[in-house]
Amino acid sequence: MPGKLLRAPPEWGVEPVSEDARILRAIDFFFLWFSLGVGLLVLQAGALMIPSLTIEQALLISLSGSILGSLLLALAGSIGSKYGVPTMVSLRPIFGTYGSYLATILNFIQLVGWTAFELKVMSDSASLIFGGETFRILWLVLFSFIVLILAIGGPLAFVRKWIERFAVWLVLLSTIWITYQAFTSEVRSQGTGGLPLTLALDLVIAMPISWMPLVSDYNRFSVRGRSSFLGTLVGYTVANTWFYFLGAILAAISGQQFIAASILSLYLGGVALIAILVDETDNAYADVYSSAVSLQNIFPKLRQWKIIVPVISISAVIAFFVPLSNYEWFLLMIGASFIPLFGVVISEYFLVRRSNIELGEFYEGAPKLVRRSIASWFVGLLVYSVIAVYFPDLGASVPSFLSSLLAQYALGRWELGLDRS
């Protein structure tokens, strides 16, 4: 139709991304994952380490948890980059189609949760700057609308037009300003104890792990199989370390629980906070977009906007009613579900199958259900739960990851051995 003003962007669903859309290079992934790694919710998570840890302990944990978690994130993303498939589809050869549906449902729930927390932290922070409690609902509606526009634009426009041209530079400038002030202020908290280092590590690792079920939804647009790995690893490690540590320092100098209030107490803090809020929208975008891509793993014909609109609406309602104090619990639940899941993925893909999967195994050749993978996932879940309940001081992330990885390796080798005999 001539004169059609609004043209819908192309929609990439469950099929492999075509060659002409595989345009993102390592530097694009650096910007993308740096931008997704920064945010108010990351600062807020960093603040949870204070007052229990000292600043030196907070730095050590932020750095080690970020390196470890980002390495797993980049590894998981390299599967999507190689085959051009989104994350939930990348699970089909490993868990079977029905197994991947189970992961999809869990991921969908976490993404509605993330969208709600993102909308909440943005509207609460904005109402601190302008309008107070009475304006909170207006801010909530405005941010929901901005996220809707971004989500309808699709992932390529989002990376190339929104992040690289605009959002990341704003947030970089404001974060340098906040960091300068934080480092030149007096730290009041000296570490009261009460949070074991291993548990703090769980809190840091949970953040990159929470992106693992989304990673290939973006990394499938990679020019080459390997170009996403380095950009993702470096971009996310830098951002996650910086923001967890900065969140801890801000809490230690201000003594405030809500991170936006800490930023506002700094000189020109309001301006810096506005810049961070602009960049925060990209996290909510990613949550909403991936909720649609994930659900298409089960309902491939469902148009993305039909998922995006209800997800934003439901999340906005949750954001209005649910307090931010549920955030720590939410982070630990994500760790419990997805750390063992990706222990299985890494083990099966890199160790058992040695990166050797045919493209058809993601589609018509996919098994229905791979029982050994579900069993290994369950082993890791059990280990996480037992440690979290009975031995919390041990920290559950690393033991849970290793137990599902080893279980999958042992069961996989055993089955391959049986196949050969």
Ligand SMILES: O=c1cc[nH]c(=O)[nH]1
């Ligand atoms: O918004 C966010 C933040 C961290 N991880 C997510 O998956 N989404």
